[in-house]
Amino acid sequence: MAEDSGAEKTEQPTPKKLQDAAEKGQIARSKDLGTAFVLISSAAAMLMFGKMLAVGVLNVGQRMLRLDQKDMFETNSMFTAWSEVGKELIPPLAAIFGFILVAAFVGNCLLGGFNFSWQAAGPKASKMSPLKGFKRMFGLQALVELGKSILKVAVVVTVAYLLLKLFFMDIMALSLMSEPNNIESALYVLAWLFLGLCSSISIIALVDAPYQKWNHIKQLKMSLQEIKDEHKNSEGSPEIKARIRRTQMQMSMKRMMQEVPTADVIVTNPTHFAVALKYDQGKFRAPVVVAKGVDEVAMHIRKIGNEHKVPVIESPALARSIFYTTELDHPIPEQLFAAVAQVLAYVYQLKMYKKGKGSRPKTLAKELPIPADYRH
Structure with missing residues (x-):
């Protein structure tokens, strides 16, 4: 209602308000939570399937470097080599990417659930408005995102320094190893470094997810008049309901008489x-x-x-x-x-x-x- 546009919105959103917002694509989402799930799952996948991938890379490298005179003059040697490459690398890569794909879906649906909205996917004139774009760039949400970015850099740099200090001797020892142990060890160290860095993002996600939930509820808060109007619209106007009851009673009375x-x-x-x-x-x-x-x-x-x-x-x-x-x-x-x-x-x-x-x-x-x- 026009006269209620300035009313203070202090009430929690009703289930209908939340459902209408979800149909428009307005749900609580944390990009940092989804990113943390993807990165941590990538590191976990490397730890689980990294050895298989390292052995496959080693076998492919050895196969490509072992060329004899027959292979050089055989026209089908290249196709045979690619077949062997696929057998060695496709299984571990498929397992890693499948693990990451599942984690990406779970991480993005963990807050707010799975939701697809044609209204959100459709074009909006407001997104092309320079004025509204300027407000998004310099509004409160932009300041919050800037603060999060600074915090991310600080956390990641700090964790990276601590991890390099912790694994410094292991990294230096790689130069003294011979293959294939050096390849497996290098991937192992890299996976743990990657896991440590990704885990640092989870610190940001633990802060961002509750904030996004709170901010979503705050944006959907309603005034008392809005709740009354919604109830009236959903249940029907009391005057109309009374008129319907009177009409029904009159018809019933006429039939009875x-x-x-x-x-x-x-x-x-x-x-x-x-x-x-x-x-x-x-x-x-x-x-x-x-x-x-x-x-x-x-x-x-x-x-x-x-x-x-x-x-x-x-x-x-x-x-x-x-x-x-x-x-x-x-x-x-x-x-x-x-x-x-x-x-x-x-x-x-x-x-x-x-x-x-x-x-x-x-x-x-x-x-x-x-x-x-x-x-x-």
Whole structure:
């Protein structure tokens, strides 16, 4: 909202806010964490497969330097040599690069998880704006990156000095060794030096990863008004929801009133409650409530019933019991069968009497057989 643009954003981002940001490619990422994983895995791969690679390099070198007169005049010698080179070097190199590839994927997904966004991949005019580019170059984020770069140089130089001092005698001893021990030892020392230097980057990553997480949450923080607006948009406007409920109630009421003329009897309180029952022996196993209501709705049910000559029977206890225990368009519970049966029998006898086909029925009992737990 425009009037809320200057509101203080003090609230944590909602799950929806985080999901929307992820769809736009805005997730917490630490380049230093990914770099540290790649470099450390490279050093670890060299330690695991370095000896295999060194032996392969040695065998290739020896093969290339052993040339006889036959090899010099054989046109297929070069192709044969390349085949041997592949057999010696492809397995260790494939293992090293595969190890690095897995580490690169894990390192970059460790913070923020795996995420791909077409919106982030698409071109943006803001990225080509000189003004915004100037702000990125001299903004707070640029200062933070500058500080990190200075810290990286300081840490790497310090660790490099300590490693050279630690392995100085081993490096000098390489000149006294003969092949193939000198090649294996050189790769071993190089791998440990590389691992030490790469481990120094992890110090930066341990600081950068929590900062990137904190900075990401900070950028997505919301004001109270934004949270209210999001809730309103996701759940729907209360006014619209109320209007929908009113429309649904009106449609349900209209349909219910259309069923009243088809009822066999209307049981009343006599003024506060009204329940319309319909019993079709061929269709229902028990009488069904086709309409019910209280106060004004009950009065409307009685009015429609009188207009269509539907018998209206006063039985306060039974009317309340059916109203509270039976939903609309549902059959009455078995516990009320006996009481409702007496009402329907009375209505049937009354109709026959009015047609002149029977005697006047006895007055309906005031106390119908309603279980105590069904009385309301």
